[in-house]
Amino acid sequence: MLLEASNASKTFRARRGGTSVDAVVNANLQARPGDFVAIVGESGSGKSTLARMLLGLIPATSGSVALDGTDLASMSKTQRIRYRRTVQAVLQDPAGSLNPRKTVGRIVGEVVRLHNIARGRDAVVDTVAETLELVGMVPAASFLGRFPHELSGGQRQRVLIARAIVLGPRIIVADEAVSALDASVKAGVLQLMDDLRRRLGVGYVFITHDLPVVKKVAEYVYVMKSGEIVEEGTKDQIFTAPEHPYTTTLLSAAPTLAASYGPPE
Ligand SMILES: Nc1ncnc2c1ncn2[C@@H]1O[C@H](COP(=O)(O)OP(=O)(O)O)[C@@H](O)[C@H]1O
Ligand SMILES: [Mg+2]
Structure with a gap:
């Protein structure tokens, strides 16, 4: 299975009098189940816009986003x-x-109900409980009746992950999913995501401005600047031999791994 953006562009049209914004320009990106692909770049570089295109939330202005060669734009409602x-x-x-x-x-x-993953009250509750266990919220029964404000930041992020994986996705597009978390909590949620990759075979398109996190978890990295993917490569290529001057700047401006990710164990 292959999720692929091919020359995907997004221009936000100007309201009357304003200028239009080329948020994403000719982006080419590939992700498969089991991959841990990262998109990095400073704020405003187009990462979230590309994420929304990959998720089918906004259409590409030109180019395409396709799954196994089927363009999102041409899919039927069922597809x-x-x-x-x-x-x-x-x-x-x-x-x-x-x-x-x-x-x-x-x-x-x-x-679970919306997508007919389970039918009937008990079956739905069982499915939810199993999924909460899978994301480390145990005992699941103690979390079912809680409201978001009764959870920690890390637990709320785990609920978001549970809500995604309960549908059995093959690829998860995670946009700044751990960026707001404290270092130790962040490490726990990243560990969970990596565990799920191993256990379920799910792949990630992991979007962040947090380079130390990328260094820790990603396998392949796309670097975005002003709407364009200016460099891509394996994590080692990007971190040890960056080719684009922007990547070098990004790396030198990044906090140390310890500062962003917590001290090494
Ligand atoms: N709905 C929108 N309408 C107009 N401009 C937008 C919209 N969404 C994003 N932009 C613009 O597109 C550019 C890229 O934004 P974004 O994709 O959010 O970047 P990032 O996630 O890397 O911070 C920015 O200049 C932003 O202001
Ligand atoms: Mg963003």
Whole structure:
């Protein structure tokens, strides 16, 4: 299975009088299940726009996003629903991804019902509980009735991951999913994501401005600047022999691994 952006571009049209923004320009990117692909770049470089295109939330202005060669733009409604399950999002919790008025059981249970993963109250609760266990929220029963504000930041992020993996995705697009977390909590959530990769074979398109995190977890890295992917390569290539001057600048401006990720064990 291959998720692929080919010369994908996104221009946000100007409102009357303003200028239009070329948020993403001719992006080429590939991700497969089991991959840990990162997109890095400073704020405003187009990372989230590319993420939203990969998720099918906004259409490309030109070029394409395709799964196994089928262009998102040409998919039928049924194909699109399947795509939504196959390519799931994990966003940053402070972006309001969790409804404060719903319990954890309901937040995860709703997508289980919506996508017919399980039918009937007991089966839904069982599915939700199993998934909470999978993301390290144990005992699951103690979390089902809790509201987001009764959870820690790391636990809320785990709920977001649970809500994504319960659908059995093959690829998760994670946009700044750990960026707001404290160093030790961040390490725990990254470890979970890597465990899920091994156990479920899920792949990640992991978007962050946090280079030490990329150094820790990514295998392949795309570097974005002003809407363009200016460099790509294996993590080792990017960190030890960057070719683009922008990558060098990005690396030299990055905090140390210890500062961002916590001290080594
Ligand atoms: N809905 C939108 N309408 C207009 N401009 C947008 C919109 N979303 C993003 N942009 C612009 O596109 C550029 C890239 O933004 P974004 O993809 O959010 O970058 P990043 O995630 O790397 O910070 C920025 O200049 C931003 O202001
Ligand atoms: Mg962003």
